[in-house]
Amino acid sequence: MSPTPMTPADVRTSVAAFLASHPPEDRTGFLRARFDAGLAWLHYPVGLGGLGASRALQPVADEAFAGTPDNEPRRIAVGLGMAAPTLLKHGTAEQRQRYLRPLWTGEEVWCQLFSEPGAGSDLAGLACAARKDRDDWVITGQKVWTSQAHYARWGILLARTDPDVPKHQGLTFFICDMRAPGVTVRPLRQLTGEAEFNEVFLDEVRLEDTLRLGEVGEGWSVARTTLMNERVSIGGDALPREGGAIGALARMWREQPELRRAGLHDAVLRAWVRAEAVRLTGLRLRQQLAAGEPGPEGSAVKLAFAGLLQEITSLELELGSTLRHDDWRVDRGPQPEFPSRTPTHRYLRARGSSIEGGTSEILRTIIGERVLGLPAEPRSDLAVAWRELPR
C-alpha cells in the first residue's frame, strides 16, 4: 500500500505515462497491461490490478482512460460488482491470483448462482446440495434467474453442505466451473422479450476443493459480502448530472415541445430533483467508502435507485403517450444499452430493478433492522434445522 495518499494529479500522471508506453492496439493485451500496472481498480491491492488507493479516485482514472478499449463493464457486471469483491475478501492468495485478472479484462465472464425456485428473498433457505466425495464436492440442484450464465465461464455458487443445522449455518460458497459436466444452462425469457437470464441445472457437478471460497459452513458470511456489493453496484455508477435515465426524460421534455403538458411539468421536475438527490447520495457514499467496504447503507442506494428508475421510466411513457414497442424478439446478447431502445423497454426492464439483488421490501427491512436498529420481526426459521422448515 502506498504510504502517502495518491492525488487525482498522481492518477492522471500515471495514466498518461501508461498510455505513452501502451498503444491500445490489441484490446486484451492493453487491458492486461492496465491491470498489471495497477490502473484497473485503483482501490484494489498492488499486484491485483490496483494501487491500494481511494475508491474515490476511480472516476479520475476512468476519465483519463476514456476512448481506450474498455472491459465492457455491462457484459461483466456480475464479475466486477459481485464476484471480484468476494474473491478479494474471502479468496486465498492463489484464488485471487488466478481469477481476478481475467475477470477484470473480461476474458472470463462470471455469473451469480444464488437464487433458486424455492429460495429468492429467503436466499439462506436454498436447497442446492453440495456433498463431499473424497477431495471433491458434488453439486446437485437448480438455480434460476441467473443473468449472463449463457456466456459465463465461472459462477459464484451458494450451496448447502449441511441440511441438519439451521439454514444460515449449513451453507458453503463455491466457484462453479460453468464448463464442468452436469451444468446445463437454459434461457428464460423476460417480459421485455429478451432472454437475459437463465435457469441452470446442476446435476452431479464435480468441483475440486480449490473451488471452495471460504470455510465449509461459512457460506452465508461470504455471500453477505457479495450481496452488499451487489447492492452498491446496482445504481452505484458514478454518473454526471442527467447521466442516468433522467437524461432521456429531460431530453424528451426539452427537445419535443409538442409533447409538453402542464399536468406533467411538475412531475418531471420532481423526478429531476429526486434523480439529483440519488446521484449525490451515491457520490457521497463513494467518498465515505474510500477504501472500505459497503455496509447496509449501500442498500439505501439500491432502494432509492430502483424507485427512481421506475418513476422516470413511467413518466417517459406518459409524456410520450407511448403505445408502440420496438422489438419483442429474443436477444441473447449482452444487455443492450438502455438509451438505444424505446421507452417501453426501459420501463419494462426497470420493473426488475426492485426485484433483482434483493427486493425493495427486503431492503427496507434491512434498513429498518440493521441501520436503524429496530427490533427484528419474530422469526420462526432461525433455530430450526433447514430440513425441518415449512416450504
Add this chain to the structure above:
Amino acid sequence: MTGLLYSDVESELRSELRAMLRDHCDPAARIERDDAVDVDLWRRLARDMGLAGLLVPEHLGGAGAGPREAAVVCEELGRAVAPVPFLGCAVVAGTALLSCGEPDLVAGLAAGERPVALAVPFATPPAHAWSPTVTVAGDRLTGSVRAVADATIADVLLVPAGRGLFAVDNSGVRREQCTSLDETRRLCDLSFEGAPGRLLAEGADAEAAVRSAVLAGAALLASEQVGVAEWCLDTTVEHVRGRYQFGRPIGSFQAVKHRLADVWVAVTQARAVARYAASALATQSEVDLAAALAQAHCSPVAVEAAEACVQLHGGIGMTWEHRAHLYLKRARSAAVAYGPADVHRARLAELVDLPPAL
C-alpha cells in the same frame, strides 16, 4: 339515484362470459403472431353471444342492452386480456354508427358479420376526438391515421376526413400492424391512397358522432381497467398465500399485506367510478364529467395493480412465461388510450371550474 351495483342480468352475463373466456381465451398464444385478433373467440362472442350488437337496439338487429351491460363485458374482457375488438368495434364504432343512423352497417356489425372500426388514433382524448388527418377530393380519401386500435380485422373503416365521416371498405386502404406495447390489442397504421368513401355524416353531425364514440370508449375503458386490476389483485393474493419464504407464506408479511390492501381499496374505488361512468353513459347525463373522472382515476389504478402483481411475484413476475406481463402491458397501454390521466384531469378542471394557476 344512480345505480352503481350490478343487476342480476348483468351478473348472469358476467358468469356466462367468464365461463366462455375460461374455455376459449388464451391471450398468450396470440402474441407475436400476424393474426393478433383471436377470430374464433371473437366469432363466439360477437355472433353466438351477441356481444357485437350489445348496444344496438333490437329493431336494428342488436341485443338492445346498454352501456351498463357493455361495461360488464369490458370488465371480463379486461380480466382475460382477451385479444378481441369489443371496445373498438362494438362500443366505439357501434356508437358512431348508431348516431349516424346507418341501418345496414349497424345490422352487419350487430350480427357479427362485418366488423367496423373508427379510424382515430387510440391515444385520442374525447375532447380532441375530431381532428381529421385525412383529406377528401370528390369521394376519394387520402392521408393516414396512425396507431388505431381494433382495426386489423375491420371490414369497414369509419374515417373522419375533411368535414365528414366516411365509410371505407378495404379498397385503397393500406394497413400496417404496429409492434405494440400491448400485443393483446395490436394497433395498426392506416393509409388511404385515393380510397373510395361513402359520406355518413357531415359537419356538426360528423363531429358529434365521432366525439360521442370516443367518449363512450373512454367511459367503458374504465371498466376494462377495473377488470385488469381485479385479475392482478386476485392472482397476486393467490400467489402470496401459497408462496413460502422464511418458513411462512409471503402474504403473512405486513409489507405484502399492506400493498395488497392498498390495491384492494384502489380497485374498490375504481369500480365505483367505472360504474358511475357506465350509468352516466346509459342515462346520458354528465357523460363528459363521468368519462374524464373515470379515465383520470382508473388508468393509474390498473397500472398500480399490475405493477404490484409483477413486484409481489418476484422473479417469476418478470418472465414472459407468466401472464402478469400481459396485464402490465395492457394496463400501461390503456392508461394512454383515449387520453392519459393528466389530460383527463385538465378536462375536469374545465368541467368543474378549477382553473389552472395564472
